[in-house]
Amino acid sequence: MDSVLLLHVTAYLYAHSGQVSAIHINHQLQPNADDAERFCEDICRELGVPLDIRRVIVSSRETPEIDTSGGVEEAARNARYQVFEEILAPGELLLMAHHGDDQAETVLFRLLRGTGVVGLGGMPITRPLGAGRLYRPLLDFSRAELHAWAAEHGIEWMEDPSNIDERFDRNFLRASIFPLLKSRWPSLISRMGHTAHSCREADELAGKLAEIHFQQCAGPSGELCLSAVGALSLAEQKNLLRWWVGHFHYQSPTMADWSQVLQDFLDSPADREPELRGAGFVIRRFRGCLYLVPEFTELPAGKPVLIPDRALWWGEWRLTLAASGKPKTPAPEIRVSTRAGGERIRPAPGGPSKSLKNWLQEKNVPPWERARLPLLLEVVGGHEEVVGAGDLWVSGKYCGEAPASGWRIVVERECN
Structure with a gap:
């Protein structure tokens, strides 16, 4: 009707x-x-x-x-x-x-x-x-x-x-x-219509308060600094976390005991890895901050090779090998893989090599990202050399206006 x-x-x-x-x-x-x-x-x-x-x-x-x-x-x-x-x-x-x-x-x-x-x-x-x-x-x-x-x-x-x-x-x-x-x-x-209207107004005010707290607690990538979160009352902490999840277009989970979850994030020992799972995301703690991490897609199997001018999707990364001008050499064999352990990179041309593990720690890359980071491996004489690590670093041989090899590796990342 x-x-x-x-x-x-x-x-x-x-x-x-x-x-x-x-x-x-x-x-x-x-x-x-x-x-x-x-x-x-x-x-x-x-x-x-x-x-x-x-x-x-x-x-x-x-x-x-x-x-x-x-x-x-x-x-x-x-x-x-x-x-x-x-x-x-x-x-x-x-x-x-x-x-x-x-x-x-x-x-x-x-x-x-x-x-x-x-x-x-x-x-x-x-x-x-x-x-x-x-x-x-x-x-x-x-x-x-x-x-x-x-x-x-x-x-x-x-x-x-x-x-x-x-x-x-x-x-x-x-x-x-x-x-x-x-x-x-x-x-x-x-x-009941008046009640609903009043609750919507209360929710709107709670959202504005959470936005103020977010500006006070957020880091450069949208993470939450736990020392700042800990200065809020429990009600303000719960309000902030619910708003934060919604801000990134996810549905906030219904928690029976939010206070216990927050206590785990704030007070559990540094060697523990507390987390909160929701629909399509996970909240994780790393070096005094909370990160809202999207649910990861599966990575390709094996070590796929970059084909010139054909994009390869590696999780949220888009990898492309493209010619720079008219290269004098054939396309290099660039394989893509995750870390196997023991890799070394040379971040500065002519500089010393570094352990990739230590370098990622110096860059404050969270452990869940280290495990998925696409490593770009150039195959020379049957030997694999790391020439790129996701969107964090690509060797000068394959980047810049005039890459030395005549080939450019383009790394793009889809981020929320």
Whole structure:
């Protein structure tokens, strides 16, 4: 009902503008899924609104990218939002028909799951989504108000049979809990809307405070200095870490005991390596700082050889061998490998050689990066000589405006 009403209102406001289109996601989960698809086709044809129909497979071995760990409701949401992100172009708005009752159900549902202020803020009116934005214009209206308007104007809609299945938590709240609460507190929906608004404001203020603390505690690469973090209160430390994880576009983990995690980072002996794992990242400690490290991709097997003008991806590094002008010698054999132990490099031309292990320690390269660093090995007479170490150093023989060999090794790194 709410989606159909929103479609009518939008089509009326922007009639003949060519600016409105609709999308229907067929999750293929309900017995009447095809009937609902045909209904959407009919109503959009009647309103003169172009319709994009997308069929998704919610849970299948063929679609491992769809997260089904949160149950079928969450999996269906992930599937449709994945489509939304794909189709939204810059400057476009995706209008959603969530209303005040939906907001109240969300707040109560998250309260029962033990969420914090962020969750109790409910659904935002607008937020970025893909290349565009999501916008919910009906959040200030109740379901009863929308139903009355739809009925008054003779708007027809189809009910989703899954909405009456109380095996789903939200449906249980909607059908069994909220009617009872509303009978006792008639203004429940608006009250919970005010609560959500207050929590969003509190979260916004907490974010601004965390940003101030980040500026006080952050190093040049975005790491957190533990001595500065330790000067904050426990609540400020937790707030900073949650903001820090979100700042790098990851979802903050739900921790049962944040205080123990922080104590491990701050107080555990230097020879220990405490860490906190999240979805797609790990927080690690190194030389008095906390680093947020992305989950690594697998490295190529063996020792691949650089082929001229063909990029080789080594984890987050992009390696290319290119001719400088018109080289007088054939392309050298440059292999790529990780450390095996015992390697030596000559950082300064004509200078003494150094142990690669010691040199990396002098450069403050964290141990998790040392293990993945691409070593560039030139093969001469069956012997391998280190001529590059990731984006940290490349021999003058293969870098600069006029490399001595006539060949240039280009090392680029994708960083957050």
